Amino acid sequence: MTGLRTASRVVVGVLVVSLLGLAGLGVTAFRSDFRALQTATQENIIWSATQVEFELARFLAALGMFGAGVEEVDADQVRLRYDVLWSRLALFDDSASGRRLKAYDA
Amino acid sequence: MQAEAGTTGSGVPQQRDRRRLVAACLAAVIAFPASLAGGRAAAQGEILLTLANPTLAAGSREIALTEADLLALPQVGIRTSNEFVTGRPLFEGPLARDVIALIGRGSATRALMIAANDFTVEIDLSEFDRYDVIFALRQDGRPLSRRDKGPIWVIYPMDDHPELQDPKFNNRLVWQLIRVELR
Numbered sequence A: 001m002t003g004l005r006t007a008s009r010v011v012v013g014v015l016v017v018s019l020l021g022l023a024g025l026g027v028t029a030f031r032s033d034f035r036a037l038q039t040a041t042q043e044n045i046i047w048s049a050t051q052v053e054f055e056l057a058r059f060l061a062a063l064g065m066f067g068a069g070v071e072e073v074d075a076d077q078v079r080l081r082y083d084v085l086w087s088r089l090a091l092f093d094d095s096a097s098g099r100r101l102k103a104y105d106a
Numbered sequence B: 001m002q003a004e005a006g007t008t009g010s011g012v013p014q015q016r017d018r019r020r021l022v023a024a025c026l027a028a029v030i031a032f033p034a035s036l037a038g039g040r041a042a043a044q045g046e047i048l049l050t051l052a053n054p055t056l057a058a059g060s061r062e063i064a065l066t067e068a069d070l071l072a073l074p075q076v077g078i079r080t081s082n083e084f085v086t087g088r089p090l091f092e093g094p095l096a097r098d099v100i101a102l103i104g105r106g107s108a109t110r111a112l113m114i115a116a117n118d119f120t121v122e123i124d125l126s127e128f129d130r131y132d133v134i135f136a137l138r139q140d141g142r143p144l145s146r147r148d149k150g151p152i153w154v155i156y157p158m159d160d161h162p163e164l165q166d167p168k169f170n171n172r173l174v175w176q177l178i179r180v181e182l183r
Helices: A002-043 A045-067 A075-090 A096-105 B002-031 B067-072 B096-101 B126-130 B167-172
Strands: B047-052 B062-066 B075-079 B090-094 B110-115 B120-124 B134-136 B153-155 B177-182
Touching: A045 A075, A045 A096, B047 B067, B047 B096, B062 B067, B067 B090, B075 B134, B090 B096, B090 B153, B096 B126, B096 B134, B096 B177, B120 B126, B120 B167
Parallel strands: B047 B177
Antiparallel strands: B047 B062, B075 B090, B090 B134, B110 B120, B110 B177, B134 B153
């Protein structure tokens, strides 16, 4: 009887330790996932790339309208769209997103 | 079938041209050092920032500020990192609260910040009292041009306050700021 009781205590002990271990692993995994998610939110490579596409479209539209002599679009507006497009591209050179993209190349 | 093939045929080269243009622009940006890529600085007398406050009972509800107007205010330097720069550059410009004081708050409690790229974000005015947020005109002594997040870049002193390192504050680093509407 005493042997059986000791054995069951050992089994319960092992179970508790394993459960605690699993819970610990779960928390660690959750924290690393959470951190990765936070980094992804901060860097936003897809957002930056989409903005380049968007600003390119706006620049081409402004340039097209200026070329076609549309009165509402003057040279300053074309310059503004070009500068904004340029600033979007320059972001890839000096930002967290740019550094991450360059790290992929290496 | 032939018509379909024709449509695809005319669409692909157009897409290729656009990709080439993007690639050329990217190459140009990467090839030129930052000093050359800076674009032109703001011309004298050019309007950099418009402030609007419809909550004011009387007086001017909209004012336009030139670079000289912004430089006439006390200039504050903040050395800080953020996710859009390398290292910890020195940013200089007037405090956001000083600029907003030029028009007056009236009963406004929030500010809608509008950028040249039509990005907008609404910020609680109390943040400008709690933190020394600046409307940066210079980075490491160099005027910010429109091609490099200028002429005005809203900078929070992120390195001085751990709570400002929360990702939500990245959205408030409005660059190419052109208009502030109080509400």
